[in-house]
Amino acid sequence: MTTTPSALHGSSPGSSPDSGSPPGPGQPPDSLLDVRRVSLAFDGIHALDDVSFEVRRGEVCALIGPNGAGKSSMLNVVSGLYAAQQGEVRFEGQVLSGARELSRRGIARTFQNIALFRGMTVLENVALGSDFRARSTFLEQALRVGRAPREERRARDEAEVIIQLLDIAGHRDDVVGRLPYGLQKRVELARALSARPKLLLLDEPMAGMTFDEKRDMCRYLMDAHEKLGTTLVLIEHDLGVVMDLSDHVIVLDYGRKIADGSPEAVRADAAVVRAYVGSFET
Amino acid sequence: MSSDASVWQRAREPGAAKLSARVVVRAALVLAAAALLVALPLLVDDYVLSAILVPLLALSLAGIGQNLVTGYAGQLFVGAAAFMSVGAFAAYDVHLYLPSTPLLATFAAGGLVAAATGALFGLPSLRIRGFYLVVSTLAAQFFVEWLFTKVGWFSGNSSSGVITAPPLRIAGVSFSSPGGHYWLSLLIVAPLTLAAHNLVRGRIGRGWMAVRDMETAAAVVGVPVRASKLLAFAIGSFYCGVAGALWAFAYLGTVEPHGFDLDRSFQILFIVILGGLGSVAGTFLGAAFIVLFPIALDQAVAAVAGRSVDPGLLQNLEKVLFGALVILLLAKQPAGLARLVEIAWIRARRFAARYAPRSRS
Structure with missing residues (x-):
């Protein structure tokens, strides 16, 4: 019933250009x-x-x-x-x-029935995707000192890159809940991508x-x-x-x-x- | 990885040239507003200062605290007055038992004790939500009122039951005049408002809103959901605590547990709902509405009806009118006064953009 993976994995992987190391025994490559x-x-x-x-x-x-x-x-x-x-x-x-x-x-993911933060803007949603990397404490953020301003600028800059990539710059400051369905799907993808997932x-x-x-x-x-x-x-x-x-x-x-x-x-x-x-x- | 690294570094800055002009205009506006706020005691009389502006500032501060928890982090709770009470008593007790503590430090202590209490009473939010959370947070309201009434230590075992707030001095400068009360309030409320603004515009605020809008998705994108909720309760209660101390010291001049009852908690919740959930600026609008509207209504009714009508009936009539207006406002604009003002601003700009060039030509 089940097709043997070895027979089928011979297909071209498509990408993964830097797979330099040869496959080790037991552990498949990459x-x-x-x-x-x-x-x-x-x-x-x-x-x-x-x-x-x-x-x-x-x-x-x-x-x-x-x-x-x-x-x-x-x-x-x-x-x-x-x-x-x-x-x-x-x-x-x-x-x-x-x-x-x-x-x-x-790892990042999107959901079948869109799990966006509906009360937030597109930019905020997308920035949130990369926020997990920030380290500043709430005091640094409240006072805008230390790591907070730098991290905030980086989060917004990175969000901007993704927003450009997915052609949603025109909706940057729109509240997500008011966007049409197709755009929401795209914003969700943007949020996932801004985490720079593997x-x-x-x-x-x-x-x-x-x-x-x-x-x-x-x-x-x-x-x-x-x-x-x-x-x-x-x-x-x-x-x-x-x-x-x-x-x-x-x-x-x-x-x-x-x-x-x-x-x-x-x-x-x-x-x-x-x-x-x-x-x-x- | 075949990742094109340069993609990530090519950060775009929209309209960098235009930015500077806008920043200058903005800075000028902010400075003008700040100057006006500071100079206000020279422009208005003592009644306005001590009966309107000081309580307005204190209530706004408590409203910001409630808004951080409810409007931003989405945790419905009733009992802001309980944390105001904790803040007021903690600040008073620090003054009572450690008399050499500087005034601003007693305010900070009031806030910190309220923050710890708030985090404690916020614990149920990790398991329950919505109306159930309202009920469990109400526990704080009744417990705190009971505690400060029954345990004499908190009020210094005073036989008369009347507590006098400490003299308001910072570094030898007295703030005991009505103008002083206002300046002290401004000195405390303005920086805390700025801090709240910074928080909600940054990562912490986004985390709160994510928890509010969809908890599961928040966890998946890496928001520490439980820590975010407790932090919201702690910071929100800090704001309420400082507001309570301010209310007691600068407005009433006394500390009294029944001044922070359930009515006060509802008042603060209404300030936030009317002003706009999830809007720091809206909180001030809501507080202004709650404080100013009854006064305006009072004067309007008095002008129409004169002194001929029974004052008790008049009072009830005002309540009915007030309630009707609140319902009307929320029916027309559920997002509150903040959104109403925002829409008016957008319309005004559109109007200006349409007619300004024509009038010039």
Whole structure:
């Protein structure tokens, strides 16, 4: 049933240009995220059942599958919002524990139903993404002395770079809650990117978007991937988008992994075709 | 990483040239406003100073404290007066038991004790929210009132029960005149307002607002949620504590637990709601409304009805009118006076932009 990863990982990784060191024994080259035998159940219902996979540094990895396959649950386990009953998630070789250390470890994420801070401006939202790096105490900030002014300027400058990159400069000082849906999605991406994450987890970044908005979003994602070197893991239903963007596709169905490999290999996989009856025809 | 490092260093400064002119204009405006505030005692009479401006400043300060907790950090609480009370008694006790303490240090002590108390009563916010948090914070209100009434040590075991505030002197300079009371209030409120402004505009303030708007997402982007909440309670209570000391020392001239009752707590909450949740400037507008409006209404009603109507009835009528106006205001603009002023300002600028060039040509 399950396709062997070794057969499929032969596909070109797409990027990761500075993978100088040869692969050591046991440890695959440049493994960034390592999900090992994760199981998650809610009241006896298995959301995830013994799922393992790896994401390599510099790759664009898509997590696909029918509704209820466990994609969002997987992302929530990786980002520490759900605690898996079994298994572990390693990032750069070390176990991830909890949402609180996420940003410090270099992971950012977006949410399916937009989790922006609605009462704050675009600039404030984006600046907040990089705030975890600041060290000034509240007294330094209240008095604007010491590290506070420098850190504040840096946070705003970095936010400005991301705001330019995602073409939302015109909305810099707008309150996020009053922006249209498509823009909010983009602001959420901006907030995630301003953390300068090594790994960016995207839960349906293009859900509910028009064709044009999707095309723009794809461009922003690829910009982030190429210019900022961010590794992407995304959940997406639009298979056209998935096949275009990703180097690596993982298919979940009923909480199990049914395929894992290059887009071409996954497209040809019999189990995937069964799970998605007819979907590839569109 | 294939990261293009230069991307991060290419920070853009929008309109750097225009900035300097704007900064100069701004600085001039701020200076003019500051001069006006300092010179105010020369322009208005003693009644305005001691019956309106001093309580206005004290209530605004307490309002800022409430606003930091409720408007910014999103923690609904009722009981600002409890922390004012703690601040007033702590400042008084420091003066009573350590008489050589300088005046400003007693204010600071009042604030710090209130901050510790606030952090303690803020602990439930780590587990509960909304109306449940309101109920649990009300505990502070009743506990503090009970404590200061029952335990004589806090009021120096005075037999008469009347406490006299310490003489208001800083470095030998007396602040005992009505103008002095006002200047002392300004000396304390102005820097604390600036500090609050700095806090809410920076990382701490963003963290508070993130906790307010969506806790889960705040944790994911690295905001220390629990620490942020407790810090909000501590700093907010510090502001309330200093405000309480100011209220007692500069306005009333006495310290009295029943002066900081539930009514006062609601008054401060209303100041914040009316002024604008999440707006430091709005807090002053809210306080001005709460303090000035009843006085204006009083005079208006007196002018219309004269002395012919029963004063008790008149008082109730004013309350009804006041309540109706508050409802009307909040129905028209739920974001409060701050937003109302902001919109008026934007309209005025648009108006000016449209007609200014035409009138010149």
